[in-house]
Amino acid sequence: MQRPPPAPETPALLVLEHLAVRAAGSGAQRQIEGVTGSIGPGDFWVVCGAHGSGKSALLFTLAGLQAPAAGRLWSDGREVAAFSPEDEMRYRRRIGLVFENGGRLFHRLTVLENVALPLCYHENQTLDEARPRAEGLLAALDLIEWAHTTPGRLRPATRPRVALARALILQPDVLLLDDPVAGLDAPETRWWRETLRGLAAGGALTGGRPLALVVTTHELELWAGVGTRFVRLQEGRWTPMSDLG
Amino acid sequence: MDALGRAVVRFLRAAKAQIAFAIISLSIAFGKSGVASRVVHPLVRSQIHRAGWRLLPMTTFLAFALGLVIIGQTITLLTRVGIQSYVGVVMVSIVVRELGPLAVALLVLARVGTAYVIELGTARALGEVEALEALGIDPIHYLVVPRVVGLALSVFSLTVYFILAALASGYLFAFLQDVPLRPAEYFRQIAEALTAKDFVLLGLKSLGFGGIIATITCFQGLAQPMRLEDVAGATTRAVVQSMVGCVLLDAATIGVSLVR
Numbered sequence: 001m002q003r004p005p006p007a008p009e010t011p012a013l014l015v016l017e018h019l020a021v022r023a024a025g026s027g028a029q030r031q032i033e034g035v036t037g038s039i040g041p042g043d044f045w046v047v048c049g050a051h052g053s054g055k056s057a058l059l060f061t062l063a064g065l066q067a068p069a070a071g072r073l074w075s076d077g078r079e080v081a082a083f084s085p086e087d088e089m090r091y092r093r094r095i096g097l098v099f100e101n102g103g104r105l106f107h108r109l110t111v112l113e114n115v116a117l118p119l120c121y122h123e124n125q126t127l128d129e130a131r132p133r134a135e136g137l138l139a140a141l142d143l144i145e146w147a148h149t150t151p152g153r154l155r156p157a158t159r160p161r162v163a164l165a166r167a168l169i170l171q172p173d174v175l176l177l178d179d180p181v182a183g184l185d186a187p188e189t190r191w192w193r194e195t196l197r198g199l200a201a202g203g204a205l206t207g208g209r210p211l212a213l214v215v216t217t218h219e220l221e222l223w224a225g226v227g228t229r230f231v232r233l234q235e236g237r238w239t240p241m242s243d244l245g
Numbered sequence: 246m247d248a249l250g251r252a253v254v255r256f257l258r259a260a261k262a263q264i265a266f267a268i269i270s271l272s273i274a275f276g277k278s279g280v281a282s283r284v285v286h287p288l289v290r291s292q293i294h295r296a297g298w299r300l301l302p303m304t305t306f307l308a309f310a311l312g313l314v315i316i317g318q319t320i321t322l323l324t325r326v327g328i329q330s331y332v333g334v335v336m337v338s339i340v341v342r343e344l345g346p347l348a349v350a351l352l353v354l355a356r357v358g359t360a361y362v363i364e365l366g367t368a369r370a371l372g373e374v375e376a377l378e379a380l381g382i383d384p385i386h387y388l389v390v391p392r393v394v395g396l397a398l399s400v401f402s403l404t405v406y407f408i409l410a411a412l413a414s415g416y417l418f419a420f421l422q423d424v425p426l427r428p429a430e431y432f433r434q435i436a437e438a439l440t441a442k443d444f445v446l447l448g449l450k451s452l453g454f455g456g457i458i459a460t461i462t463c464f465q466g467l468a469q470p471m472r473l474e475d476v477a478g479a480t481t482r483a484v485v486q487s488m489v490g491c492v493l494l495d496a497a498t499i500g501v502s503l504v505r
Contacts, residue, residue, distance in 0.1 A: 063379050092381035104376040108364070118380045121281045121387065166380070 012038035012074075013094075013173050013212050014062065019071035024057045030069045031057050035238045037229070039174060042210035044200040048220040049233030055216035056100060058233075059176045062214065063097045064088055093122060096167030100178035100216075103163020105151035112138065112147040115165045122170065137165045140205055141195070157188050164195075168205060174212045175199060181222060193226050200228075259486065266464045267456070273383065274390045285391055292395025296357040296455075297402050303356065304403050307348060308410035316340065316411060317418025324424045332426065333434025336412060341443060342502065343495070345408040346400075350454035350491050353400050354484060358462040361392060362483045365466025366476035374467060388467065393459040400455030401448065408447075442502060450498045457490040 019035035031054035039045065049055045060066045061073070064080060073080045075091055083091060105114050116127055116134040123130075138144045141161050151159055160180050167175060177196070181189045195205075202210035217223060220230060220241075230241040316336065323332055365388060368374055377384045416431050465483035466476075 060375075065375060065378055089381045089383070092379060095379075097379040099372060099376060099379075104372040106368075106373050106376070107371065117284075118382065120284045121380075121382050124281050124283050126283050170380070 012040045013076070014039040015072075015074035016062075017072040017074065019061065019073060020069040021054055021057045021061045022066065022069040023054065024060055024066065030236065032233055032236055032238055033070075035071065037231075037240070039212045039214065041173070041212055042200055042202070042228075043212045044196070044226060044228045045212075045214040045231065046220060046223040046227035046229070047214060047216045047231045047233060048218065049216070050218060053233040054236070055218075055233065056178050059097060059178050059214065059216060062174075062176055063095050064092050065097075093118075093170050094173045096170070096172035096175040098160060098163045098167050098175070098177040098180055100180075100182060102151070102156060102159035103166070105159060105162055105166070107151050110148050110150055111143060111154070111162050114151065114162060115169055118166065118170050134165075134169060137169060137205070141165050157184055160184075160192075168199075171206070171209075172211070174214070177213070177215045179216050179218065181217070189222060193223070197226050262468070263461055263464050263486070263490075266468055267460045270385055270389050270393055270460060270463070273385045274394065277383070277386050277390075280386065285386065288387075288391035289395045289398075292391050293399050293402075296353055296396050297399030300352065300356060300399070300403060301406070303352060304349065304407050305410055307352060308407045309414040311340075311344065311348065312411040312414025312416075313418045315344075316415025317422065320415060320419040320424055320426065321422050324419075324426065329424075329426055329430075330434065332431060333436070333438040336415070336435050337438040337443065340411050340415075341408055341439065341447060342499075345411060346404045346447065346451045346454060347491065347495060349400055349404045349407050349451070350458060351488070353396065353403065353455070354458050354462075354487050354491075357396065357399075358458045358487055359480050359484060361459065361462040362466045362480040363476055365463060366471050366479050367473065369467055369471045370473045370476065384467065389459075389463045392463055393456055396459035397452045397455035400458070401451040404447065404451040446498050446502055450494065453494050454491050457494060458487045461487045461490055 015038045016035050019032075020030045021032040021035060023029050023031040035058065037045075047055055047058065057066070061068050064083075067081060075094075078087075080088075080091060105111075106117070109117065112131070112134055113127065115137060116130040119125060119130040119133060120127060135144060135147065138147055141164060143158065143161055143165060146154060146158060146162070151162065154162065164177075164180070175196075180196075181192050184192070196213055196215065198204075199206055199211045200213050202208045215223060215227070220232070223230075232239045232241055316339070319335055319339070320329075320332055323329055323335065368388070374384050374388075377387060412435065416426075416428060419426060419431075462483045465479040465486070471479065
């Protein structure tokens, strides 16, 4: 019997109820326990942890790519684990995920094709039909000059931006970013802080609609003044912190 | 005995996993036939272009080589011993029923099947398959279905082309050797030796070869977690298993053709 979670103060997009996250690809081994909270529009979570602390596994679980080891994940009052395959696909469309280390772009497609693919697939459009929206997004993220380049020819700092564009093309409600500024220089890090702040506030990129963001990092200070909630992952424990801003 | 038993168990496990993968791929191909058609249909066309159209020169070369070397010799030999009337039967048995489909399947496996394992294995190792899933795109629908459909249609088309080219080049060789056999007589014998069952089995066999090669190569590339250094081993496995699969299907069709 499914039990709806207690009504939150703001309309929650995701409710995490004592989630335990297993390490990616490790079967049943638990990496984080006690993950609890609710994520609503405009929230900007910053999750900090060392390498191997389970940051990526947490995002994979929230994105629906792996099942939680224990606990419950709710979306719009329904438990994600009980979704049908069709509901699961719909759920994934509402959650944008930017992978770490270059965003896992499709290396055989151009930047434009990478960004347009989700739109073409889900809205059954040709590349020409999806082009205006994809090019608009690329222009807004200063990527238009790379539109016809394959990811292998891009600077490493440009690839995560393309991954961000790809994640935004379906206009998700929640955006998960796995250490997007790792290895980037100060100006590029600044660009990410400002861009993500704009997304959480509901800027032009989202048509004024505030997104819920979860960013993982290994340097909490980078996100001071941007995030609204901060959590530290240490020895498998989920430890919320006071606002650093 | 232990080693033999382990090998049999390993073979059965691999066969079970691949049959399950094939069933899943088929169910998605039919279940999602109308989904994202403007993405998937161009992918099918591009696979046909890649596995069919671009292999035409190599297929032509092989067909002519086969025609000249094997068929020409057979015709010459039959003529020398005075049993030219069996030429059609021999041609149909060798080229149409056996050599044509198998030669094309091996060519496509070598040129395209191996590339599938490398492409998909690399995509898997680089995490692109998870990226597709995160975007709500079914990797089987996007990556496997176009390859299976495209390769099956390509092998079928190439087989028909290969057989026609091999039969024509075989006669050309015989003509150059001054074998007393007129073209009308040669093709009449072939037409008489062919039955409706041959056409049905040829179609099923060549489509089946394409389906087997695509399914096994996609399975080896996609169906298990992979690192870049595993791709070479997966490619070798895919080639061996595809050849075994094709030979087994060939044996099954021989069995069916023997049933009256």
